[in-house]
Amino acid sequence: xxxxxxxxxxxxxxxxxxxxxxxxxxxxxxxxxxxxxxxxxxxxxxxxxxxxxxxxxxxxxxxxxxxxxxxxxxxxxxxxxxxxxxxxxxxxxxxxxxxxxxxxxxxxxxxxxxxxxxxxxxxxxxxxxxxxxxxxxxxxxxxxxxxxxxxxxxxxxxxxxxxxxxxxxxxxxxxxxxxxxxxxxxxxxxxxxxxxxxxxxxxxxxxxxxxxxxxxxxxxxxxxxxxxxxxxxxxxxxxxxxxxxxxxxxxxxxxxxxxxxxxxxxxxxxxxxxxxxxxxxxxxxxxxxxxxxxxxxxxxxxxxxxxxxxxxxxxxxxxxxxxxxxxxxxxxxxxxxxxxxxxxxxxxxxxxxxxxxxxxxxxxxxxxxxxxxxxxxxxxxxxxxxxxxxxxxxxxxxxxxxxxxxxxxxxxxxxxxxxxxxxxxxxxxxxxxxxxxxxxxxxxxxx
Amino acid sequence: xxxxxxxxxxxxxxxxxxxxxxxxxxxxxxxxxxxxxxxxxxxxxxxxxxxxxxxxxxxxxxxxxxxxxxxxxxxxxxxxxxxxxxxxxxxxxxxxxxxxxxxxxxxxxxxxxxxxxxxxxxxxxxxxxxxxxxxxxxxxxxxxxxxxxxxxxxxxxxxxxxxxxxxxxxxxxxxxxxxxxxxxxxxxxxxxxxxxxxxxxxxxxxxxxxxxxxxxxxxxxxxxxxxxxxxxxxxxxxxxxxxxxxxxxxxxxxxxxxxxxxxxxxxxxxxxxxxxxxxxxxxxxxxxxxxxxxxxxxxxxxxxxxxxxxxxxxxxxxxxxxxxxxxxxxxxxxxxxxxxxxxxxxxxxxxxxxxxxxxxxxxxxxxxxxxxxxxxxxxxxxxxxxxxxxxxxxxxxxxxxxxxxxxxxxxxxxxxxxxxxxxxxxxxxxxxxxxxxxxxxxxxxxx
Numbered sequence: 001x002x003x004x005x006x007x008x009x010x011x012x013x014x015x016x017x018x019x020x021x022x023x024x025x026x027x028x029x030x031x032x033x034x035x036x037x038x039x040x041x042x043x044x045x046x047x048x049x050x051x052x053x054x055x056x057x058x059x060x061x062x063x064x065x066x067x068x069x070x071x072x073x074x075x076x077x078x079x080x081x082x083x084x085x086x087x088x089x090x091x092x093x094x095x096x097x098x099x100x101x102x103x104x105x106x107x108x109x110x111x112x113x114x115x116x117x118x119x120x121x122x123x124x125x126x127x128x129x130x131x132x133x134x135x136x137x138x139x140x141x142x143x144x145x146x147x148x149x150x151x152x153x154x155x156x157x158x159x160x161x162x163x164x165x166x167x168x169x170x171x172x173x174x175x176x177x178x179x180x181x182x183x184x185x186x187x188x189x190x191x192x193x194x195x196x197x198x199x200x201x202x203x204x205x206x207x208x209x210x211x212x213x214x215x216x217x218x219x220x221x222x223x224x225x226x227x228x229x230x231x232x233x234x235x236x237x238x239x240x241x242x243x244x245x246x247x248x249x250x251x252x253x254x255x256x257x258x259x260x261x262x263x264x265x266x267x268x269x270x271x272x273x274x275x276x277x278x279x280x281x282x283x284x285x286x287x288x289x290x291x292x293x294x295x296x297x298x299x300x301x302x303x304x305x306x307x308x309x310x311x312x313x314x315x316x317x318x319x320x321x322x323x324x325x326x327x328x329x330x331x332x333x334x335x336x337x338x339x340x341x342x343x344x345x346x347x348x349x350x351x352x353x354x355x356x357x358x359x360x361x362x363x364x365x366x367x368x369x370x371x372x373x374x375x376x377x378x379x380x381x382x383x384x385x386x387x388x389x390x391x392x393x394x395x396x397x398x399x400x401x402x403x404x405x406x407x408x409x410x411x412x413x414x415x416x417x418x419x420x421x422x423x424x425x426x427x428x429x430x431x432x433x434x435x436x437x438x439x440x441x442x443x444x445x446x447x
Numbered sequence: 448x449x450x451x452x453x454x455x456x457x458x459x460x461x462x463x464x465x466x467x468x469x470x471x472x473x474x475x476x477x478x479x480x481x482x483x484x485x486x487x488x489x490x491x492x493x494x495x496x497x498x499x500x501x502x503x504x505x506x507x508x509x510x511x512x513x514x515x516x517x518x519x520x521x522x523x524x525x526x527x528x529x530x531x532x533x534x535x536x537x538x539x540x541x542x543x544x545x546x547x548x549x550x551x552x553x554x555x556x557x558x559x560x561x562x563x564x565x566x567x568x569x570x571x572x573x574x575x576x577x578x579x580x581x582x583x584x585x586x587x588x589x590x591x592x593x594x595x596x597x598x599x600x601x602x603x604x605x606x607x608x609x610x611x612x613x614x615x616x617x618x619x620x621x622x623x624x625x626x627x628x629x630x631x632x633x634x635x636x637x638x639x640x641x642x643x644x645x646x647x648x649x650x651x652x653x654x655x656x657x658x659x660x661x662x663x664x665x666x667x668x669x670x671x672x673x674x675x676x677x678x679x680x681x682x683x684x685x686x687x688x689x690x691x692x693x694x695x696x697x698x699x700x701x702x703x704x705x706x707x708x709x710x711x712x713x714x715x716x717x718x719x720x721x722x723x724x725x726x727x728x729x730x731x732x733x734x735x736x737x738x739x740x741x742x743x744x745x746x747x748x749x750x751x752x753x754x755x756x757x758x759x760x761x762x763x764x765x766x767x768x769x770x771x772x773x774x775x776x777x778x779x780x781x782x783x784x785x786x787x788x789x790x791x792x793x794x795x796x797x798x799x800x801x802x803x804x805x806x807x808x809x810x811x812x813x814x815x816x817x818x819x820x821x822x823x824x825x826x827x828x829x830x831x832x833x834x835x836x837x838x839x840x841x842x843x844x845x846x847x848x849x850x851x852x853x854x855x856x857x858x859x860x861x862x863x864x865x866x867x868x869x870x871x872x873x874x875x876x877x878x879x880x881x882x883x884x885x886x887x888x889x890x891x892x893x894x
Contacts, residue, residue, distance in 0.1 A: 029595050032793045133746060143585045143764050146473060148476050278728060295465065295760060296580040301746070303745060312593070316592070341771070347480070
């Protein structure tokens with residue numbers, strides 16, 4: 001036990017308290033694994049907490065803690081993108097390693113933060129920022145390091161997954177389940193970040209960078225929420241052998257195919273996936289990420305995407321990695337920094353400028369729900385329009401009318417470029433026999 | 448690209464060839480991630496291969512390659528426990544880092560090999576030895592490093608899982624599916640290692656060591672195969688909401704409870720698990736490991752457990768980790784070796800002598816199939832015996848007689864220490880009304 005590694009925790013909310021509890025519970029295990037002593041020396045908190053070990057210095061001056069001589073690693077769990085950013089930059093400038101769970105901050109300012117960290121020869125670790133306790137950052141950066149990632153698909157927002165699971169299992173409408181999720185504390189009072197997919201988009205931006213070796217480009221993530229998903233569509237999907245999940249996709253496209261572009265698709269949207277896929281059976285607040293890479297093939301990682309214990313586990317895994325760096329003899333040799341795992345998995349000068357595709361360039365299958373007057377020619381009209389647009393139909397379900405004279409037609413298509421689907425839907429909606437806007441939800445076979 | 452890391456591959460079977468293919472396919476990606484050049488300089492093969500790059504030296508003298516000045520990392524993929532062991536020890540002695548996929552060798556001789564590696568300040572990496580392409584070694588050693596592992600359960604033999612999946616899905620008997628697995632190349636001509644659980648026991652010994660920080664103790668793994676599983680039991684299990692999988696379990700017991708012992712259970716056996724558990728839906732040759740740790744909770748890792756691509760992915764992930772070690776300035780400072788990830792996740796002097804429990808001390812739930820004459824008192828007799836033994840019944844299913852006068856009774860129990868179950872079954876089998884041996888299969892709720 002030659003070194004004692006000194007930690008500062010900034011923020012004593014759920015996660016900060018979780019980290020303290022983890023260290024209290026598992027200190028023996030941490031020492032047995034690392035061979036080092038690990039101590040919390042300072043915590044940043046707005047008001048004094050009487051339940052904290054009196055040997056730990058408490059202060060509301062986060063900037064002072066970030067520069068303290070009594071701190072090796074700064075754990076930022078205050079959240080937000082203003083103060084958190086200032087504090088992290090200050091810690092980096094003062095030669096501290098940083099561990100953060102702040103997905104919004106990294107997705108929006110990560111390029112700048114990581115570059116600043118490289119410049120100051122410190123590491124900014126962020127396992128807890130994506131999928132909570134699932135070690136997807138380590139897996140993608142290290143375990144899959146020899147693979148070429150083709151695509152990944154993830155349930156990376158627990159609130160959204162809880163809502164989709166309850167709608168399907170209990171047959172309850174969206175608004176109803178959202179209220180329950182808020183009552184249970186799964187969803188915020190303002191649920192926009194979760195249900196509109198913004199939180200998932202933050203995480204997807206991080207996953208895509210380490211999958212493909214591209215800079216963080218949160219602003220280019222196409223994002224569609226689940227607020228428009230109805231029970232009707234959930235049930236039709238089930239009947240056809242699919243389940244609707246709110247997924248984030250990062251897909252490499254090589255430009256093969258008729259009108260396919262070369263680049264990366266970054267998209268968050270409700271998606272029909274096959275019922276028997278493991279990903280379709282990840283329920284409640286659980287998260288999961290499915291990665292398809294060459295030559296490994298598909299691997300799935302599943303667990304708790306949030307909560308004190310799961311997030312603390314990820315934060316402390318990062319700390320344990322840093323403990324090895326700090327314990328190594330060349331920890332003070334700043335010139336040797338190049339041989340850590342690069343922040344975005346690829347060495348900075350090798351990040352690529354592969355374009356992020358626009359929505360119209362993206363290729364997915366579709367579920368279409370079309371409402372029409374019960375006219376014998378309508379199905380022929382619709383299928384002709386799709387066929388003329390070069391869109392292949394995989395399945396059709398025509399249900400009995402639920403309003404007099406109106407029948408919903410459900411159509412599943414094979415993958416097609418969105419611009420082509422847009423034109424086809426425009427034409428379908430101009431048919432005299434069509435009574436409503438066409439409802440469309442993307443579909444992926446995960447093959 | 449300051450360094451060129453020189454690899455030797457010993458053995459050019461499926462895996463060795465897979466490694467060469469991976470490097471050919473993904474060399475750009477490897478360089479973009481590592482910032483280093485990676486070259487295969489020598490391969491060990493019994494006969495010359497014309498399809499290998501002529502710049503690579505080919506030789507059948509494995510010991511010479513293991514000591515070659517032109518090699519930094521030795522990749523051992525010849526298998527077996529005799530020559531492989533000699534070659535690995537020779538490589539270590541000559542200061543080479545070693546990457547191996549050899550589960551049998553490590554499970555049986557790992558304590559000695561790892562100690563020798565520590566002594567010579569080199570690393571022996573073995574991601575490919577357990578669950579193929581699933582990065583379970585990295586996850587357990589690094590990503591879960593802050594957790595206390597409570598238990599793990601794994602489908603860690605693809606052949607066994609293929610057989611159990613086919614029996615259930617197609618209603619085909621064991622022997623029939625085994626023949627098909629052999630024809631497909633999933634099972635060896637001598638399938639003993641797979642179907643008797645020995646291969647799974649090798650992997651379980653490795654997983655248990657890194658989960659709990661105990662030395663490798665393959666000889667103490669309790670091991671039960673799947674050769675005795677009948678379609679009848681598969682179907683009864685399904686009817687009761689369970690599925691039979693061949694699982695490896697490593698469980699920490701703290702001695703609470705009536706007759707519970709303190710120690711670790713290491714066991715491989717067919718197990719009924721709930722149908723809706725993700726683990727129950729991992730089908731075909733796929734592998735998966737479910738880990739329950741504090742404070743993280745349950746996480747699941749799933750993917751291909753064998754095959755050229757998956758195994759090469761794991762081998763090269765180890766190589767990429769070593770590339771960072773070799774690229775670091777203190778690579779030649781042998782005294783600094785203590786700060787790598789310990790071979791068995793815990794530093795050697797902190798490995799614990801926690802006892803491995805004997806079969807009679809292990810605690811599991813049970814599925815019992817009892818055949819009795821259709822006598823009104825028989826169910827009362829059986830349940831009284833179980834109740835007297837303090838065994839709690841969770842469910843009973845009494846099916847109509849399939850032979851005249853005989854009815855199978857299916858009983859599911861809550862967890863009970865095996866010694867108590869042994870006594871109860873002995874008593875049940877002595878009842879006059881019982882016509883056959885009691886069939887028992889373990890059951891776990893994975894809760």
